[in-house]
Amino acid sequence: MIKSIFSALPLFLFVFISTAEAQERVLSKEEAIDLTLENNLGIQVARNTQKIxxxxxxxxxxxxxxxxxxxxxxxxxxxxxxxxxxxxxxxxADGAETRRYNASVDVNYTLFDGLNRYYSYKSFKERSQQSELEVRQTIENTILQLFAVYYEAARLTENTKNLEQALGISKDRLKRARYQFEYGQNTGLDVLNAEVDINTDSINLLNSRQQLRNTMRDLNLVLNQDLSSQFLADTTVNFVPGLQMENMHNEAKSNNIRLQLVEKDMNITMYNVKAAKSVFLPTIGLTGTYGWNESSNNSPLAFLIQNTSTGVTGAVNLSWNLFDGGRGITGIKNVKIGYENQELLKKQIELEVERDIRNAWDSYTNALYVLEVQEKNLQTNQNNFNRTDERYKLGQVTSIEFRQAQLNLLNAELAQSQAKYSAKLAELQMLQISGQLLNVDF
Structure with a gap:
């Protein structure tokens, strides 16, 4: 078994070295944001919709x-x-031929259409502003998606390093167990246990590296770049200082993107109500024509052989639909009901946003507390492992006790890493609900 393990080590080291060489470049958070804003396909679609x-x-x-x-x-x-x-x-007159030619330029202009185009134009302006908000919403969602994947890559990077250290400790333990066995200081059971633990640590490390490669592909997908691009994620996490629940609540009321979008929907619907009322008013228009006409007739019976005329014609017309069978009245009623629905939807969204910001704040504060506890737990397990390692070298603890201390340290490291990135994501989600996600440094 020992022979098979060490025969696989060169391949194992080759994979590790190749991966490390391919991932020398660190992709900073700022660079990741820039690449996302520039290349992400969802953001490009939203911007094109805004142009329309x-x-x-x-x-x-x-x-x-x-x-x-x-x-x-x-x-x-x-x-x-x-x-x-x-x-x-x-x-x-046999075969008398008459030729006629004409050309004209017609101009039509609506002076008054019951204010329909005025309110329609206002509605289009509101829709344009709403489209800007939708671009911002897409950017916020994409940035949140980006960091969910980015911090997962950072977490797996830390996990991989911790698992590499655990494998190194297990290898040293195997060497020590073999020396002690050769000198008759322990039984072959310690050697076998060390071999089993090395296999376990190697498998865990390989699985972590595979998960990291998969996550890197997910990140490249968000960045819209070559899926095989390799880089390191920055494992530094900085929290926004001075966040307070009351401020977050007030920011959410005024800056939450869902509330701003429903406000625009209400404005658009109100303009539609006013535009629909134009059916009760007349339409006044101007028409003008500049025309040229020419005709020729070779018939001996014709009074004029050739006639040419040019001139300008202008007219004012008024149209008033006094009754359209009730369709206009029905349309206005329906649009008003639509506006009432928008008011109800706004109240619903206000309640949901208030719930979301309170839940997000509780999740954020709870995540910070868990992080603090996990950091203390990591320090405790680190001290415990250091003492156990010293006693193991002196032969005062068994290999099973040493392994348990090693696993406790590894689990504490993994838990602390998970808590760190979970707390940061909870903070970002809260900032998004409050409308401040794009106003902070990452």
């Missing part, structure tokens, strides 16, 4: 500009005609 809404809110889509239309046409008519003059003579 900005275009819809422009003057070219407002209805305030006139329409200009150019028209042109021509016709040729051949007829056999016969006519009688006043003197009684009869004249005939």
């Amino acid at each position: 809404d900005d275009n819809n809110a422009g003057i070219l889509n407002s209805g305030y500009l006139p329409t200009v239309t150019a028209n042109a046409g021509g016709s040729i008519d051949k007829q056999n005609t016969e006519g009688q003059l006043a003197s009684g003579d009869t004249r005939t």
Whole structure:
């Protein structure tokens, strides 16, 4: 068994060295954010949607500009005609040809449409501003997703290092057990136990490295870069100082993205209500035409052989739909009901946001307390292992007791690492609910 273990060590070390060489570059949090904002596909889609809404809110889509239309046409008519003059003579024309040509430029402009376009334009402006908020919401969700994966990679990086140290300790223990066995200071059972523990630690380390590679691919997916890109995650965690529940609660009321979005929905619906009322008002428009017409006739019976005319025509028209069968009234009622639903939805979201910020604060403070306890627990286990290691070297504790102290230390290290990143993610979630996620340093 010992031979098989040591024969696998060169391959094991090769994998470790290759991985370490490939991951020399550290991807800082700031760089990760920049790459995400620049490359993430979800953010790009949201920004393109915003461009569409900005275009819809422009003057070219407002209805305030006139329409200009150019028209042109021509016709040729051949007829056999016969006519009688006043003197009684009869004249005939076979294949008399008449040609007609026309061209015109028409201008139409709506002076007043019952304020429909005014409120529609206002609605488009609100939708454009709402689209900006949706981009911000997408960015917040993506940044939170980014750090959920980033800190998971950092946690697995720390875990891998801790497992490497545990494997190193187990290897030293195996050497010590073999020497003691050779000199008759212990039985072969200690050697076998050490071999089993090395196998266990090696498997745990390999599994941790596999999880780390998978998480790195998840991170590259969020960053929208080559999935095989390798780098190290920064394991430093800095918490935002001075956070207070009351401030977070007030920030959530004014800056929470869900509340701001529902406010925009209510404004849009209100403009839709006002625009729907335009059905009760008249529409006044202007039309103007500059035209050219020409006709020619080679018939001997024609009074004019050729005629050309140009001119300008202008008109004012008024249209008033006095009764449309009740569809307009029904539409207004339905839009008003939609506005009432928006008010109810806003109240629901306000309650949900208040619940979310309170839950997030409790989770955050609880996570900080757990982190503090785990740090103390880690220090205790570190001291316990150091004393056990010294006593093990002196032969005052058994290999089983030494292994138990080693496992206690390893579990404490893993728990402390988990608590650290859980607390940071809880902080980020709270900042997102309060609308402050993009205003802090990571």
